[in-house]
Amino acid sequence: MLTKSIISVDDLYHNLDSENLIILDCTIAKITDKSTISEEKKQIKGAVFFDIKNVFSDKETSLPNTVLSPKEFQEKAQDLGINKDSFIVCYDDIGIYASPRVWWMFQLMGFQNIAVLDGGLPKWNSKKYPVEVPCKKQLKKGNFIVNYKPKKLKFTQDVLTAIEDQNILIVDARSKGRFLGIDEEPRKEVKSGHIPNSVSLPYSEIQENGKMKSSKALKAIFDKISKNKKELIFSCGTGITASILALGADLAGIEKVAVYDGSWTEWGSTENLPIEL
Template identity: 65%
Template sequence: MKIHNPLVSVDWLNDNLDNKNLIVLDCTIPKVTDKSSIYNDKKQIKGAVFFDIKNTFSDKKAQFPNTILSSEEFQEKAQELGVNNDSIIVCYDDLGIYSSPRVWWNFKLMGFTNVSVLNGGLPEWIKNNLPIETPKKNQYKKGNFKVNYQSQKITFTKDVLRAIKDDKISILDARSKGRFYGTEPEPRNDVKSGHIPNSLSLPFGDIQEKGKMKSKDELEKIFSKHKDKKQIIFSCGSGITASILAFGAELSGLKNYAVYDGSWTEWGSSNNLPIEL
């Protein structure tokens, strides 16, 4: 079975929950600005597999948080979760749509296309009284997934530095307007305030409504001013909510986008890069 829409409903997922090729990934992480715990009395969608963004699917040796794994490491870790080339993957998280698009983008970057995000995540699932369970520790049969790395889906600091002088490239920042303009402090103490020169503010909440993505028509309107650009680069604090913007762009029909993996944590930690307020 092929997924033709990168956004699936809870009804669609429930109807297909018994498909032998389906893998439901719990992609939950806490917000960097939220100091409370979301793991008390943890529940998950029935049969879900935990995709550990922080501890398994990020480079722990990297200087900055959430740095993407090498393609070889990603392939190995995904295989350990039982991912096959013919798998159907649905990503969700406990906060509606927050960290699940990061995992969707991870798989797109690695050349896996049969992947989607659950609209509304676990809150929508529970609201509809669909089956949940307490997480279990499972061993999975090793999968045969092979990476087909798509380098156009990711950008690095050197690419963004060149892009700020190119009016055919848009740089959109998913952080709050307060963080973008430096009127709110950064949640990481060693990161400066401000934004990348010539970037534009598009807080990720502006493309969502009550934990779900806005409609295709609304997303097309939001991204319409960037549709003729040769590239759109998405940034945020550390690559998580930039992936929400990338997901919104995909839903609007755009394909020429990339996520700045280091995002503001990398840019704002440097003493050699230009910053605007």
């Protein structure tokens, strides 16, 4: 059983031959990143691709990255060979960007034995640890079972109610420019601004050199903004970077947290919802 929600590249390297280890490549491109990657894709040796966009998001909704139902998630996780006793490490090519979303999905589904690779593939590559070109793997179906934790997931009505609740704080992971409505949203159909009574905590502020800040530093950051609130709800553009804040809160020892799955894309494109600039 893991003791923390992050794992160093050295610890993963020394456990590469562990029988129950499953490494998930959770890479997605940033919507705000317009550059194209021309280099040949490489992954950590033995990794399996966890396709957030095309496999682990609900295709029945117009919103991007909406989490699957517990039943669907269980089936798709089993298809990746994940078992009840698996030890999962998730990472991405950027550093720590999409991998916390996958960590959070498993938390939502009641699975604890999972960690995010601190520093992701860039840190792994800096140590010259083994990589490979991705190839299709024959995966034996796993016996993973969901133990759904619905309190970790919030919807628009929950957030609307939370605005007036003195015990709940809504925390926005987007950049300060987007939070204040100074910078345009990357999706044209989405209005600018932020949820009333929410506070800004850009996800980049809880990271340093592509890694998460120390638990002590994270605790100080969250203590400063939370001011004794009993519950934190994290929002962002589409639920990806809100999950980085959820990971940070976990490392800071904060337990009562949830992610607003639709996040600003849903809020800013829905009529008659209050918006602040």
